Amino acid sequence: MAITADNEIPEIKEREREILAVAAQLFAQDGFETVAVRNIAEKVGLSKATLYHYFKDKDEIYARIVIDTLEKLCLITEEKVAEASTAREKLAYFMEANARFFEENIWTATAMLLGLGGLKQPHARDKAAYWRDRHEQNIRQIIEAGIAQGEFREIDPVVGGRAILSTLNWMARWYKPEGPRRAAEFAQDYANFFLEGFNRG
């Protein structure tokens, strides 16, 4: 069987990426429930039938966005954190990398963070949970190491990690990329609040 251009892996990948990018923006702007597969197909310039060649349904598109985004966020942050030495530095690198990733992937990240319906397929839920938990675990381990090394006081790593991720995740609700400050700059300030506190002391 001849391999047609349409079946070459790089082109399929490219087309898939395009569909996911368009779908993420629509989900983030209009909400998952309001967007129909037809809307996604139209905006990519494909027929609905052709789009179904790439993805089974809207749930599969959404699951791919969520899982891909969480995986990349987790791995990019791990890479960045590995360059730091102290726990204080690791915490700041974690927050900056997270915010930079958010800004560079604003539609997929927003669709992932604000997705209300959640994932319907159990195997998709499991995969997403794996990356989300690993990312959460990473910030907890940074806090635990900081306590063990005497850099941080005896705080609860679970609550501390959640506070940090809350400030990063809530950016999906207010951050405007067209504004003068980068998301990573806000993250630096946040990191500083967590590290130093508001205390004058």
Added chain:
Amino acid sequence: MAITADNEIPEIKEREREILAVAAQLFAQDGFETVAVRNIAEKVGLSKATLYHYFKDKDEIYARIVIDTLEKLCLITEEKVAEASTAREKLAYFMEANARFFEENIWTATAMLLGLGGLKQPHARDKAAYWRDRHEQNIRQIIEAGIAQGEFREIDPVVGGRAILSTLNWMARWYKPEGPRRAAEFAQDYANFFLEGFNRG
């Protein structure tokens, strides 16, 4: 004209409250776009026609939920903060009151916080913006006063206020009331992180 039971103000108010409570839970659980006026009417035990006697449309129901919730949150928090004397105490009271309100009004607060579509009517948007801005302004003023009184270091009140509200607002995405810890307890820990920092100092 005889006043029928249905027209007496307290009963109308009560019925309105019931509709808003049911609608908020449906919006929070299923997303604004998926919920139809018919679903709300059914769950309250009213016909769709009777429900339209109380509210013009779904947008009006949602606007009432958002505005009422923001107004109450702002006023209850102001009341609580007025009992505190130092800026440190005010900051902690603000966060605790906010989290307690969230837990006691979990459906309306979640519908308000996660509402993706936003408010369509300009006058509803203005009202919601008024209460949201006043609430944000309140936490900024606490920080500014803390800096002026020498309790806090020279931090940016806008960014500090946003960090605080982010940790509180993100509860709408993860907090489970059936768990062992109250939302206000998490808020106390968060307040402590902001006040003291993670620093062993």
